[in-house]
Amino acid sequence: MRVAVITASLSLCISVLAQQVYQAQPTDDVWYYDQAFNPGFTAILRVWGNGQYAVDPTGARPALNFSYALAKWRLDGIPAGRQYQVLSAQITVVQTQPPGYTREEGEQFPLEARPLSSTNFTETRWNFNDPNNPEVGSEIFGTSRMTNYRTDAPFAIPIPLERELFESYFNAAINQNNGELGIGFVSRLDPGGQGGTRFYRFYSRNDAGGRGPVLQIVYRVAGDVNGDGCTNDTDLLLVLFNFGTNNAQADLNGDGVVNDADLLQVLFNFGNSC
Template structure:
């Protein structure tokens, strides 16, 4: 996917297109603010704010809105009171250390209609009151909207097919109290907050030197920046291969219920819009529980994120998304979908995982190889992409899964499989996927190579990308789990074979680690990465005992 710039953004930060303009988001209703059940909407700020000489606040995220209301009619004005939550980080020592906070927030907002232009209503807004306290804030710490300075903003609502596009911002002047409200310190600058989709960052535990990776992801397990302005994607520092922080790009999971529904699970509206993907409005995501990136295994890296949402159409399903970065030995981003059919009838669908990788080691993303390895392997095939002519082990990026995929492909732009069209498209092929999934002629095929043959395409020209597809069938009440492994600088994660300590040999040390952590959720002993160290992990180690030694 061509782009000219790449900017890595930190947890809960969104790049703004202009000083006061925000990228629009899609919402099924025009209620303000977007209700808590509207997926992944929140107001995010970009800059730090100082309170006095030592206290800094950063990364505020305002979300979980309730008591949503339609906007006033043309010429009208209304005040609107609602509850919400605020997450932010605060430093009391000029940024040397940081504490993550979450608190309840009571809000009062004025909304006044300014004008209506073709297809778009424009509203002037002002935050009249914002009181933040409780939650994980220390005793007597409070934040409020300034009682003397106006916190003004603008909201624009445009009608589009299936819903509304909303772009909205506030410039919020805040004050901080450390003594329960007796005295207040004003911020040095207003917080410019934009209504955006929730995006979070995962960082690997591979250290800060060669072999580290950073993935900018969202609560659905998709990593994609704005295709319009070029930011986003991942950053990878491979071992002795090419320039530091070489980027990969869009990663996501498409959900297809044949002839019924299609949906890209992503927080970024720019992805489907810019590439022309046409999701069905019949897919309805309702309850959403947003998670926070945490350091679950206490290794000093924020590398774990767990979120959950419900679908009510085309059938009822609960989906838990678990993401983690591990190192065994190369950086591996794991995305697990735990899917439960909560309806009364069967649920039959496919999950299509794509990775559109753009590397620049040799100066062009169009000569990268796509390939497949492991046909006939008990672990299933792994598709990969790498720089042609480069140090293969370092530039290879592999995509595998557990259970193994039903189908895979490695595509190159404009190449037509030997079984017939359609040709592989540009980038992530969303136009072709409008046909509800992977075309039959693409299944288990690699461009310029063929069907079910291990190997790589060579440096044939064309934008490349790789994908896996799983066919899923759930009876009422049934649960299935699907994990995707994105390996940076390798083909597949070592840990799935029972090598717990990642030394290349499954031996007594691995067995001892699992036994010592039995019954816990410590990642060091969780061989199959399902969140608990149990008999299954022990069995995997025993079944592979001696492998690699």
């Protein structure tokens, strides 16, 4: 009985130590539209497409039928020179009241989170015509959920990010881009469907109520089971000790069982951050 209690306590301790959480609002966000007013300091970001496309297929900058929102985060406190495993990631934005679209339209034409070609922009120096502005990528990290939809008050729109797709982008931001991570918000939602009002309007980081986009990432050093910041013999032994069980922390790939795949992840990352 005592051994079981000690083992359970050890597993809980390992779980708490291994996982880290980053949560913050952007350092910069802008409304990317050629007729935007006060695009770098607006309290509300606006996003729409033309019904068929979310990103203007004719060029890097959005034409009249398209409007994007760009945001970037400083991943402060996450050391470079390591490879990380993303356990979960989500962006949450807050839609203003009232929404210009129905729940069904929001589900059919979701808000999309995509990568940016660079983080070479700031609110203070924003210029729509700058040829060095970031381009929104084709990969979709995540799409919005209308679980909180309402018409009588602002509501949170969660955008869960696909863990495996986002992980390499997250690592590149830390190790190759000075800790800056950029996201482009786009949608196929066509404003013409509701007399020009059917588009996403959500608060920017400049909202006085603090309702700007929030990025939350749960992560750990890749292969680091015990959370000491180094993938080494201890992690290898923990996987072997729990081999064949459903121990959540040793189950590095989250498939429900500790097996060869988890062992390979430790071996592949052996020496990471040591």
